Amino acid sequence: xxxxxxxxDFNSKSWSGKLPVVIMVQLVGGIVLSLLSAASATxxxxxxxxxxxxxxxxxxLPPLREQAAIxxxxxxxxxxxxxxxxxxxxxxxxxxxxxxxxxxxLFWSLKPATAFAARxxxxxLFLAVPDAKNNKTHHSWITNTPETDLWxxxxxxxxxxxxxxxxxxxxxxxxxxxxxxxGELRAMSILGKETWKAFVPVPPMLPIELVGTMxxxxxxxxxxxxxxxxxxxxxxxxxxxxxxxxxxxTDVEWWLREKxxxxxxxxxxxxxxxxxxxxxxxxxxxxxxxxxxxxxxKYGNLLHVDxxxxxxxxxxxxxxxxxxxxxxxxxxxxxxxxxxxLKKANRMQDIVKDSMEIGVGGDEILRRCREQMAAEGIExxxxxxxIGDWGHSAGTVIGMTNLQDGVPVVGQFPLLPxxxxxxxLFAEHFVPEKNATFVFPLEEDVWYDEGYGWxxxxxxxxxxxxxxxxxxxVLQTQYDL
Ligand SMILES: *[C@@H]1O[C@H](CO)[C@@H](O)[C@H](O)[C@H]1NC(C)=O
Ligand SMILES: *[C@@H]1O[C@H](CO)[C@@H](O)[C@H](O)[C@H]1NC(C)=O
Ligand SMILES: *[C@@H]1O[C@H](CO)[C@@H](O)[C@H](O)[C@H]1NC(C)=O
Ligand SMILES: *[C@@H]1O[C@H](CO)[C@@H](O)[C@H](O)[C@H]1NC(C)=O
Numbered sequence: 001x002x003x004x005x006x007x008x009d010f011n012s013k014s015w016s017g018k019l020p021v022v023i024m025v026q027l028v029g030g031i032v033l034s035l036l037s038a039a040s041a042t043x044x045x046x047x048x049x050x051x052x053x054x055x056x057x058x059x060x061l062p063p064l065r066e067q068a069a070i071x072x073x074x075x076x077x078x079x080x081x082x083x084x085x086x087x088x089x090x091x092x093x094x095x096x097x098x099x100x101x102x103x104x105x106l107f108w109s110l111k112p113a114t115a116f117a118a119r120x121x122x123x124x125l126f127l128a129v130p131d132a133k134n135n136k137t138h139h140s141w142i143t144n145t146p147e148t149d150l151w152x153x154x155x156x157x158x159x160x161x162x163x164x165x166x167x168x169x170x171x172x173x174x175x176x177x178x179x180x181x182x183g184e185l186r187a188m189s190i191l192g193k194e195t196w197k198a199f200v201p202v203p204p205m206l207p208i209e210l211v212g213t214m215x216x217x218x219x220x221x222x223x224x225x226x227x228x229x230x231x232x233x234x235x236x237x238x239x240x241x242x243x244x245x246x247x248x249x250t251d252v253e254w255w256l257r258e259k260x261x262x263x264x265x266x267x268x269x270x271x272x273x274x275x276x277x278x279x280x281x282x283x284x285x286x287x288x289x290x291x292x293x294x295x296x297x298k299y300g301n302l303l304h305v306d307x308x309x310x311x312x313x314x315x316x317x318x319x320x321x322x323x324x325x326x327x328x329x330x331x332x333x334x335x336x337x338x339x340x341x342l343k344k345a346n347r348m349q350d351i352v353k354d355s356m357e358i359g360v361g362g363d364e365i366l367r368r369c370r371e372q373m374a375a376e377g378i379e380x381x382x383x384x385x386x387i388g389d390w391g392h393s394a395g396t397v398i399g400m401t402n403l404q405d406g407v408p409v410v411g412q413f414p415l416l417p418x419x420x421x422x423x424x425l426f427a428e429h430f431v432p433e434k435n436a437t438f439v440f441p442l443e444e445d446v447w448y449d450e451g452y453g454w455x456x457x458x459x460x461x462x463x464x465x466x467x468x469x470x471x472x473x474v475l476q477t478q479y480d481l
Contacts, residue, residue: 010445011356013385031385033323055234056154056228056458057228058263059224059227059228061311067312068112070217071113071312071313072112074313075109075111075112075113077215078110078210078215081210082126082137082138083126083127083128083129083130083137086126086127086128086206089198089205089206090203090320091165091167091203092128092165092166093127093158093163093167093198093200094126094166094167094168094202095125095154095166095205096110096126096180097184097188098181099121100118100119101203102118102181103117103167104169104180104181105175105178106169106207106211107122108181108389109389120144121146122142123140123141123143123146123150123305124138124139124140125138125139125154125157125166127163131157133161139153146187155192155195159195160287164197164198166200167200167201167202167203168180168185168199169202169207170185170201170202173204173408173409174207174208174409174410176203176204177202177209179371198248201437202327205286205414208394209394210394211388211389211393212386212388212394212416214418214420218314219311219447221314222420222457223458224445225314226316226318226457227458228311229307230308230318232259232260232309233256233305233307233436233465235259235321236256236259237305238254238465238466239467239469241255242297242324242467244297244301244469245296245298246325246480247297248295249275249297249303252273252305253270253271253273256271256273256305257271260480263265265309265310266311267309268391269391271305272307273303274303275297275302275457276302276304276305276306276439278438299326299327299469300323300326302323302338302438303324304319304322304441304469305318305319306441306443307320308391308402314388314389314443315387315389315390315391315393316457317387317424318443318445319424319441319443319444321342321440321464322465322466322467323464323466324467325468325469331464332464335433335434337429337432338438339437339464340470341427341429342464343424344378344429345380345426345427347376347427348380348382349423349425349460350467351369351372351378352382352384352398352423353423353446355368355372356415356421358415358416359414360414361396361415362396362397362411362412363406363407363412365396365398366406367406368409369399378429379427380425380428381401381404382399383397383398383399383400384397384399384421384424385422385424386421386422387420387421388420393420394416395421396410396411396414396416397410397411397415398411398421416452417448419447420445420446420448420457421446421474423442423443423446424442424443425441425442425443426439426440426441426442428440442461444457444461
């Protein structure tokens with residue numbers, strides 16, 4: 001048997017071995033310091049770009065080649081963390097196997113920036129400790145003849161190294177722990193009963209921690225992505241884009257899509273712009289895709305946007321609100337009831353952020369939030385989620401719109417440090433000026449900073465975006481006469 005075990009040294013050929021190493025400055029202290037160090041080590045950022053907070057600003061992405069180098073350095077850090085994670089979750093190995101177009105969910109968090117799909121059958125075996133033979137914690141194969149290489153070699157490693165608990169991704173509840181395709185699982189039956197004894201269902205926290213953990217270097221770029229998302233919302237929710245009486249919410253949505261494209265970003269969901277008239281469900285449009293009867297934006301409208309951008313393998317998620325001023329009005333003319341509703345939603349954001357204790361489950365955090373809301377007489381809903389590699393990324397979930405008493409399975413997992421979260425919620429508030437109860441949904445991303453706790457990645461909305469009525473030009477005025 002030993003003769004078969006001439007393991008492919010695939011590492012050095014094309015997979016992780018090729019990832020360029022970017023020198024990262026190791027720093028004690030908080031993320032703010034590390035941002036500066038990462039900036040000097042990896043990307044050249046003019047120092048004025050690091051002065052926060054400031055008015056939202058568009059950040060251009062570096063050339064694609066540079067983006068790939070940045071992302072590959074982050075991926076290398078993540079991949080290097082795997083053996084320690086396997087030890088932490090007490091498994092001896094982790095098998096991630098897939099074919100082109102039938103990729104494991106984790107493929108996208110582990111691939112080189114230049115890979116757009118798995119090739120042939122792409123299989124990786126990670127080990128908790130270096131194997132005795134090659135002193136390696138990683139083996140990988142790309143093959144279309146697995147009967148002659150992959151399967152026998154895999155069997156050998158499992159036997160030689162006496163691996164007794166190799167995690168495979170077949171969890172029934174957690175997407176990040178269930179990425180092994182059904183066909184792949186069947187193909188592996190060729191390994192035989194003896195070998196199969198070595199396989200165990202992956203502990204769900206293993207992929208959750210792998211995907212949810214954001215390496216330090218990501219923070220600076222994540223803040224730039226957030227600033228850019230804010231800049232897009234600020235411009236979209238302004239008289240530069242909205243002409244009251246003419247523009248529709250659909251126009252603003254497509255303007256945002258085009259803007260994303262112009263900036264060479266992408267997104268992970270179509271932007272959603274709504275007019276709130278009081279008494280509605282904030283999810284009618286977002287969840288059910290319900291079209292509004294009349295979506296022309298008018299003076300005095302309260303507007304809402306749900307918007308995210310994607311770049312450098314990271315995603316953002318933001319919900320903001322805007323008010324359409326009547327001609328000649330200023331911010332001071334926004335109805336008091338709207339201002340109070342926004343303030344209430346801000347208070348809820350504080351409650352959620354302050355309740356996010358590391359190690360505590362999402363359901364317990366949700367319970368604490370709702371208890372505090374009840375104590376302060378606040379009506380609303382909390383549905384906050386991890387964000388990063390995915391818009392709805394890996395980690396415990398703090399409520400869902402339809403689940404305010406706990407979320408099955410994922411609500412039980414402990415909240416992890418060094419993750420990004422999207423604090424998503426709405427407050428309900430009776431607006432006397434409109435004689436109706438309105439919802440005030442806000443969403444803002446936070447990150448965890450060792451020693452400081454959670455803070456807003458960019459800022460949070462405390463004032464409405466305002467659409468001012470356009471000043472009429474001399475020509476227009478003449479035409480009116
Ligand atoms: C680790 O896993 C092995 C079986 O694979 C088990 O016998 C042992 O009790 C586990 N240790 C801990 C600390 O969970
Ligand atoms: C095993 O590899 C590590 C680095 O990956 C190295 O520090 C160590 O000396 C190697 N051990 C042996 C026995 O070659
Ligand atoms: C978008 O990419 C194109 C092609 O690389 C480039 O010419 C352009 O300047 C980029 N635009 C922005 C806003 O970064
Ligand atoms: C406010 O709305 C309620 C029902 O929604 C209605 O009964 C009441 O007459 C309204 N008040 C005013 C001043 O319009």
